[in-house]
Amino acid sequence: xxxxxxxxxxxxxxxxxxxxxxxxxxxxxxxxxxxxxxxxxxxxxxxxxxxxxxxxxxxxxxxxxxxxxxxxxxxxxxxxxxxxxxxxxxxxxxxxxxxxxxxxxxxxxxxxxxxxxxxxxxxxxxxxxxxxxxxxxxxxxxxxxxxxxxxxxxxxxxxxxxxxxxxxxxxxxxxxxxxxxxxxxxxxxx
Numbered sequence: 001x002x003x004x005x006x007x008x009x010x011x012x013x014x015x016x017x018x019x020x021x022x023x024x025x026x027x028x029x030x031x032x033x034x035x036x037x038x039x040x041x042x043x044x045x046x047x048x049x050x051x052x053x054x055x056x057x058x059x060x061x062x063x064x065x066x067x068x069x070x071x072x073x074x075x076x077x078x079x080x081x082x083x084x085x086x087x088x089x090x091x092x093x094x095x096x097x098x099x100x101x102x103x104x105x106x107x108x109x110x111x112x113x114x115x116x117x118x119x120x121x122x123x124x125x126x127x128x129x130x131x132x133x134x135x136x137x138x139x140x141x142x143x144x145x146x147x148x149x150x151x152x153x154x155x156x157x158x159x160x161x162x163x164x165x166x167x168x169x170x171x172x173x174x175x176x177x178x179x180x181x182x183x184x185x186x187x188x189x190x
Contacts, residue, residue, distance in 0.1 A: 049085045052130035058120045061111035074131035077148055
């Protein structure tokens with residue numbers, strides 16, 4: 001079950017066994033969420049999908065895909081909710097009378113109802129900013145941005161490199177992965 005769904009269920013979180021990915025529950029506690037991560041790279045917390053959607057719809061009506069893109073932009077790429085988080089959230093907000101979903105150019109356009117506008121105005125001050133970096137993320141270099149830059153360089157190289165260059169790039173990337181893990185070990189042993 002998508003963890004974000006727990007917060008949208010008006011009867012509270014569902015109980016029972018939780019399966020993470022194809023292999024079932026992860027050993028040693030809760031596994032990381034699909035598309036999420038652990039530690040400093042963690043995505044927005046549960047409930048933030050709802051706050052993010054309502055915050056954006058207070059600015060202007062949007063399609064689901066537009067909401068996903070805008071959340072990614074506002075969070076500087078640290079969080080891109082999946083369709084499996086956005087569309088059920090919109091459905092629940094519609095059921096609650098906070099959002100209307102109207103057909104527009106073959107897609108559903110979401111907009112706040114007058115009740116939704118009032119709800120956002122009354123509640124927004126109590127919501128954490130869903131787009132803001134966590135304090136843990138803000139400390140030190142922005143590893144997400146560095147990773148995105150590296151990924152873009154690798155995508156470019158994959159399109160233009162010769163066979164010999166690809167071999168060298170594979171060595172560089174393999175070494176970089178090892179160095180990342182080595183840096184973690186060195187830090188914990190120091």
